[in-house]
Amino acid sequence: MEPLKIPATGRTPEVDFDFAAGILRLSGESYPDDVATFFGPVFAALRSFLEKPGDHPVRFDMELLYFNSSSAKALMNIFQMLETAARAGRSIAVTWCYEENDESMQELGEDFAEDLRHVAFTLKQVPADGAS
Amino acid sequence: MTFNLFAAEEQAIEEARLLGERLSAVAPEVRADFDALVEAFKRSTREQRRLVRVSDRLQAQLGSANQELERRRQEAETALADLRDAQEAMVRAEKLASLGSLVAGVAHEINTPVGIAVSCASHLSDATDRLRARAQAGELSKADFTRYLTTATDTSALILANCERAARLITSFKQVAVDRASAERRAVDLSRYIQETLVSLEPKLRQGGHAVAVDCPDDLIVDSYPGALSQILTNLVMNSLTHAYGDGQAGRLTIVVDQPDPETVRLTYGDDGRGIPAANLPQIFDPFFTTRRGEGGSGLGLHIVHNLAVGALKGAIAAESTPGEGTRFVVTFPKDTPPKNTPEDPPPARDDRA
Incomplete structure (x- = not known):
């Protein structure tokens, strides 16, 4: 399956979904003008990836350092799909x-991990880059 | 009893649990679907709690960002106020410095007539000594006496003329210097005042072979701030001498005064130098704008001109320049300056003029 790569903008995070390797990554800040426009394609790609049978382990790195409420709801939906x-x-x-x-x-x-029973969830501290 | 934001949801979940138990008894076939529905409601409630936390976090971040913004705004305003103070101090220092060079210019001018008077007096003294010696020796001839009379007449005329010139210079200088230092308002004959101001610039003008042509109506009395006028003229001339001409190039400066209407005076100052590049023209009145930084240019000369024209004289100033042909400054100001409402540079109450 084709990887999904979306470069970061001022208000949307970088999306780097390498489906073949099973490594999915969201990084940056997320407060899109229209949450559906940004997360729609992300959801669609993720859903069709998860629907395909496969036994390759999947890793999801969530590196959002700032997100608004609708992005938070989108993340919960993603976690639910993963769960x-x-x-x-x-x-x-x-x-x-x-x-x-x-x-x-x-x-x-x-x-956010509260509802994850089958997904292995890890918290990871990263150094502050000083940029706010 | 503690306040619970989600009391209603928790109560609904508890009621659903009790309802589920009753459903098991009366309709066990729907129990699984009902439980799934309750589970979805529970998850939705948990998500709602999370969203409230996310929203609170964002609000807190916004609050501290605003505080930070306010702090930086105040820092910037303080820095701006400090800068303005420093700028005013530099403008004052620059005005004082130009007063110093005015003193030097006039001292140089006065030196010539005083020097002539001193050598004439010395010559007369020598001739008198010789005359007395011959008289005491009983050798005084009629021819000696006639020669002495000629010498005495010539030298005393020269001494008188040069002392008068020195006195005139001192009078005009004193007036210009007091006006410059006191920022006092008074009525002056503009034509004469321009001439008096030019006296202090004479050494610098002569040095470069520059000529100044003044065309000003006689008996034009302006009731204004002559110190500001003098400073404006000095700075404009010095600006031309510094920037407009190359080494050995003699300039022709012009000062034309006319009245577009009886209440207004228009002073047009021009040089025939290299001109100001169009790109620099909009900035010439900005403080600290200079093309000669590092060569002694403070970038305050024309800024002070602008401040005085607009501030003290309550007038306006415009500049136009054609590269290669010269630069013109047009200062327009009321013949009688309207009274100040909020004096930025209040004239002193004392009158220390002679």
């Missing part, structure tokens, strides 16, 4: 990155 696939037997690992000293982001990660 459903994991429950069906797919090996899926999610890494939630947060900058050091950003405790509220760490707590949000713990909250």
